[in-house]
Amino acid sequence: MAHLLMVESWVGSMSRLLPRAIREEGHEFTFLTRDLHHYLRSAPEGTAHPLLAARHVLTADTNDDETLLPFVQRAHDSLCFDGVITSCDYYLPAAARIAGRLGLPGPAPEAVENACRKDATRRILAEAGVPGPRFAVCGDWAETAAAARDLGYPLVLKPVDLCAGMFVRRVDDEPALAHAYRALAGFPVNARGQRRSPVVLLEELLEGPEVSVETVAHGGTTHVVGVTDKSVGGAPAFVETGHMFPAALPPADTEAAERTALDALKALGLDSGVAHTEIKLTPAGPRLVEVNPRPAGNRITELIRHVTGIDLAAAGVAVALGRAPDLRRADTGLTSAAIAFLVPDGDGVLEAVDGADEVLDAAGVLELRLPEPGTAVRAAASNNEYLGHIMAGDTGGLGARDRVESLLAGLRPRVVAR
Numbered sequence: 001m002a003h004l005l006m007v008e009s010w011v012g013s014m015s016r017l018l019p020r021a022i023r024e025e026g027h028e029f030t031f032l033t034r035d036l037h038h039y040l041r042s043a044p045e046g047t048a049h050p051l052l053a054a055r056h057v058l059t060a061d062t063n064d065d066e067t068l069l070p071f072v073q074r075a076h077d078s079l080c081f082d083g084v085i086t087s088c089d090y091y092l093p094a095a096a097r098i099a100g101r102l103g104l105p106g107p108a109p110e111a112v113e114n115a116c117r118k119d120a121t122r123r124i125l126a127e128a129g130v131p132g133p134r135f136a137v138c139g140d141w142a143e144t145a146a147a148a149r150d151l152g153y154p155l156v157l158k159p160v161d162l163c164a165g166m167f168v169r170r171v172d173d174e175p176a177l178a179h180a181y182r183a184l185a186g187f188p189v190n191a192r193g194q195r196r197s198p199v200v201l202l203e204e205l206l207e208g209p210e211v212s213v214e215t216v217a218h219g220g221t222t223h224v225v226g227v228t229d230k231s232v233g234g235a236p237a238f239v240e241t242g243h244m245f246p247a248a249l250p251p252a253d254t255e256a257a258e259r260t261a262l263d264a265l266k267a268l269g270l271d272s273g274v275a276h277t278e279i280k281l282t283p284a285g286p287r288l289v290e291v292n293p294r295p296a297g298n299r300i301t302e303l304i305r306h307v308t309g310i311d312l313a314a315a316g317v318a319v320a321l322g323r324a325p326d327l328r329r330a331d332t333g334l335t336s337a338a339i340a341f342l343v344p345d346g347d348g349v350l351e352a353v354d355g356a357d358e359v360l361d362a363a364g365v366l367e368l369r370l371p372e373p374g375t376a377v378r379a380a381a382s383n384n385e386y387l388g389h390i391m392a393g394d395t396g397g398l399g400a401r402d403r404v405e406s407l408l409a410g411l412r413p414r415v416v417a418r
Helices: 014-024 036-040 065-079 089-102 109-116 118-128 141-151 174-185 251-268 300-308 312-320 356-360 400-408
Strands: 003-007 028-033 056-059 083-085 135-138 155-159 169-171 200-204 210-218 221-233 239-245 273-282 285-292 336-342 348-354 365-369 388-394 412-416
Touching: 003 014, 003 065, 003 089, 014 028, 014 300, 014 312, 028 036, 028 065, 065 089, 083 089, 083 312, 089 109, 109 118, 109 251, 118 135, 118 200, 118 251, 118 285, 135 141, 141 155, 141 174, 141 200, 155 174, 169 174, 210 251, 210 300, 210 312, 221 251, 221 300, 239 300, 239 400, 251 273, 251 285, 273 312, 300 312, 300 336, 300 388, 336 400, 356 365, 388 400
Parallel strands: 003 028, 003 083, 028 056
Antiparallel strands: 135 200, 155 169, 155 200, 210 221, 210 273, 221 239, 239 336, 273 285, 336 388, 348 412, 365 388
16 A cells, blocks of 8 residues: 655545545545645535545645745655645646655656746747747736737737636737736736746637647656547637547547647656646647646546546556556447536526436436536636536447537526626
8 A cells, every 4th residue: 555645636526536546546645735624615515525535634835845845854754655646736846846855756846847837838849849839928018018019919818827728818909918918917826825927928829629638657658548629618718618538530630649749748858647738730730739747637537537447547646656557448338428518608696407307317428517506607717617517428439529519508507697
C-alpha cells in the first residue's frame, strides 16, 4: 500500500474520481488544504466529501511556498509519502515543487510551471517551432491595444493564469477588446486566493474544429490514449458544450493532432504524468491551443473509461508513484461515448428540468446529472456555470455525439427570475 499526498483539489468530478482511483488501487492518501470549508461546502447535503475520507487531513497555507515546503517536509518525515498529486490547476506547480523537494517522482517543476502559464507556453513552443497562433504578451492596456492593431482582428484575449475558459473572449474590435480587458482586470485574485498576473495574452482567432489529445508519460515514453472532440458555444466566451471520445476524424487529422501534442509536450519537458493537450485543426494544419499537465476535466476521463476501460485518474496515481500505468484496453462493448452540457443562457432560480425522467430511461444513457430545484442559475460565461450534463454511449460506431445531443434536446429547464 502506497501513501500519497494530495495537495488541494477541484470540487467537481475529479475530486471524486481521484480518491476513487487511489482507493481502488489499494492505496491511501493524506489531504492537504488551506481551507477545509471550501470542500465541506461543496459536498451534497447530508453526505461527506470523498476527499475527507483521507487517512489524514492537514491544514497549511498552500499558497505560500516559503512556509509550505518546510511544513510538507516535516509531515513527510512523520508520514512517509510515496507520491504527490493534485487535480487542481492552481496547485499543479506546488505539487511538482513538493515532489522535487521530497525526492519523489514527477515532472520537473519548471516544466509544470511553464505549462500552467499560457504566456510561457506560447514562448517556449514558438521557439521550438510547434505551430500555434500568432500572439502577443501584453503588460498593460496601451500594449494590448497596440498589439491588437498589429495582429489584426478578430482576436482572442486570454488571462495567462486562469482555467476553465474564465475570461477568455473573442474580440472583433477595440471597444470589445477594452470591455474584455476591463472585465479581466476586475478579477485580480483567483478562486483560491492567489493573486493573478496582470499580463494578458492576445492570439489570432483560429478557425476549425477543436480536439484534445490525452496522453500518459512514464519512463521516457509518452503514450497517446486517444483524441477527444469538443464543441464550443457561448460567444463571445468559449464555453465547452460537449465532447465525444474518440473524435470522429480522418486518420490523417488524428495523426497530425497526436504528433503536434507530442511535440508540445517534448518542448515543455513534460516527461511524466497525464496531460490534456488542446489543438485546433485549422485549414493550414493543427495549431496548439494549450497544454494542461493533468487529466482532462469535464468528465472526458469517464468517456475514455467507458470506451477503452483505461482509467486516466488511476494512471495519474501510478505515475505519481513512479510506477508504470495500466494502459491496456478492454472490450467495454462501447465504440464511442459522449457528453453534452446543459448550458444556461440566463440568470434566475431553477424550478425544474422537464423531460428528465424520459431522458433517464432512454437507451444508451450512461449518466444524467441535474441540479436540485431551487438552485441559483447564472448565464454561462465559462465552464464553471453548467446546469447539468448527460452522457451516452454507442455500441456500433461513432454515433454517441448525435445520440447525446438528441437526448439533451429533450431536457427543458424552467428558470424563473430572482
